[in-house]
Amino acid sequence: MRSFAQWPAPLSGGGTSEEQALTFNQGREQRLLVLPALFDEANKLRRQTVEVMHRLDLSGIDSFLPDLPGCNESAQPLEAQTLESWRETAVAAAKYFDATHLLTIRSGALLAPGGLPGWRYAPHGGKQLLRSMLRARTIAAREAGREETIADLDATGRADGIELAGWQLGAELFSALSDSKTPASETLADIPSDAVPGAGLWLRAEPDEDPEQSDAIAAIIAIALSES
Amino acid sequence: MDREPVTDGTENTPTEDSEAPSGLAPSRHAIDVQLRSILCDVLGLDSDDVEQFDNDTGLFGHLPELDSMAVAGLLTEMEDRMDIIIEDDDVDGEMLETYGGLLTFAEAKVIEG
Numbered sequence: 001m002r003s004f005a006q007w008p009a010p011l012s013g014g015g016t017s018e019e020q021a022l023t024f025n026q027g028r029e030q031r032l033l034v035l036p037a038l039f040d041e042a043n044k045l046r047r048q049t050v051e052v053m054h055r056l057d058l059s060g061i062d063s064f065l066p067d068l069p070g071c072n073e074s075a076q077p078l079e080a081q082t083l084e085s086w087r088e089t090a091v092a093a094a095k096y097f098d099a100t101h102l103l104t105i106r107s108g109a110l111l112a113p114g115g116l117p118g119w120r121y122a123p124h125g126g127k128q129l130l131r132s133m134l135r136a137r138t139i140a141a142r143e144a145g146r147e148e149t150i151a152d153l154d155a156t157g158r159a160d161g162i163e164l165a166g167w168q169l170g171a172e173l174f175s176a177l178s179d180s181k182t183p184a185s186e187t188l189a190d191i192p193s194d195a196v197p198g199a200g201l202w203l204r205a206e207p208d209e210d211p212e213q214s215d216a217i218a219a220i221i222a223i224a225l226s227e228s
Numbered sequence: 229m230d231r232e233p234v235t236d237g238t239e240n241t242p243t244e245d246s247e248a249p250s251g252l253a254p255s256r257h258a259i260d261v262q263l264r265s266i267l268c269d270v271l272g273l274d275s276d277d278v279e280q281f282d283n284d285t286g287l288f289g290h291l292p293e294l295d296s297m298a299v300a301g302l303l304t305e306m307e308d309r310m311d312i313i314i315e316d317d318d319v320d321g322e323m324l325e326t327y328g329g330l331l332t333f334a335e336a337k338v339i340e341g
Contacts, residue, residue: 140296203301
């Protein structure tokens with residue numbers, strides 16, 4: 001059954017922050033940590049992500065979707081977060097929830113802790129994620145009669161941090177994401193895109209869900225785990 | 229606001245520009261198909277609806293789904309799938325106003341690339 005748990009996420013400056021996690025937890029043997037997509041893509045894919053977790057629950061698999069500090073329900077400021085601190089968050093969450101497996105969604109692939117086997121759904125790096133967000137800002141600026149260029153905004157973001165599409169990104173996070181291509185992984189298998197029918201929901205202008213896609217993603221994981 | 233695509237209201241009768249697929253050069257037809265598929269994915273519209281788009285079908289400012297974030301996603305997806313680079317200066321009202329404008333732009337970029 002779906003519920004929420006509080007868990008102590010480590011912060012970049014030391015200490016911890018009580019963050020929320022959406023969980024399907026019955027203390028079962030197979031326990032999947034889900035690292036969500038980032039920013040706007042997280043919103044567009046959250047419902048779909050939880051639909052996948054719900055299906056895994058019905059297949060006897062526990063799963064955990066932690067809030068990263070600065071994201072979702074977190075009370076921490078987003079601009080204080082770094083890619084490195086989020087990676088530590090992911091390691092801590094895997095430990096706290098006793099995860100046996102991992103599922104990363106989109107740019108969540110950048111945060112994958114080493115050592116856990118699992119899957120990546122539509123992995124990509126930070127570079128393109130930011131390119132879309134930078135472009136959205138230049139288009140909005142142009143509509144408002146201001147001229148902004150992606151190159152100038154990129155320089156600003158790297159030096160001082162920047163607000164993109166409502167997300168206040170610190171310089172360190174912005175730079176690290178800008179320089180991140182889709183990472184390679186030896187322990188995680190990519191869910192084949194042709195196994196998931198239709199187009200990715202992160203492309204959509206509005207959040208949505210797609211039962212067939214949720215079925216496909218959950219089935220790939222559940223079948224693999226039932227054989228392990 | 230309804231979610232129907234805004235068209236010029238006329239039936240999608242073939243004209244010299246919008247005739248498909250036999251009237252199009254192969255490359256233009258291929259780009260046309262690819263662009264419709266991207267719009268479908270980004271706007272979450274049925275392919276039947278997007279099939280009805282003609283050169284005068286309004287996009288930015290006409291489709292409620294297409295806000296600046298969605299336009300950015302659309303352009304980034306075009307870059308990925310068509311293997312093109314879209315510069316800041318390329319993005320203007322004209323190219324985004326109608327389906328025909330976007331198609332012409334995509335075609336020029338693919339040829340240039």
